Amino acid sequence: MTDILFDVNLQQIPEEFLTGDWCVADRVLNRNAPDSSLALATRFSIRPGTVQVQAPELQDSGQWTMERDSLLNRPYLELRMLQEETRALITRLRRSTDGLQSQLNLYFQSGMEIQLARPC
Secondary structure, X not given: OOOOOEEOOHHHOOHHHOOEXXXXXXXXXXXXXXXXXXHHOOEEEEEOOEEEEEEOOEEEEEEEEEEEOOOOOOEEEEEEEOOOXXXXXXXXXXXXOXXXXXXXXXXXXXOOEEEEEEOO
């Protein structure tokens, strides 16, 4: 049975809510780099300070930090991968009350949108 997911206040997201193994549940691709590791990703593994991206026949890894803009305190993920560096606005985070199920929506600088889910 699927738990009900609740929206998390984006201005108060702790970094630990982002860590864990995520599957790509949905994606809207951009036209700039449809063959990049992020555009082809099927799984993200986010650990404190490090991120691994898995895609068919492709893997990429790097570092991440969560930054906030100074005006509205919106959270961004700064990704420094081996193949690219980019920034993604966290547009929505939903979690179950026990924290075992989550959905994370990211909007990248390139215009690509990804919805991540866990568990996979």
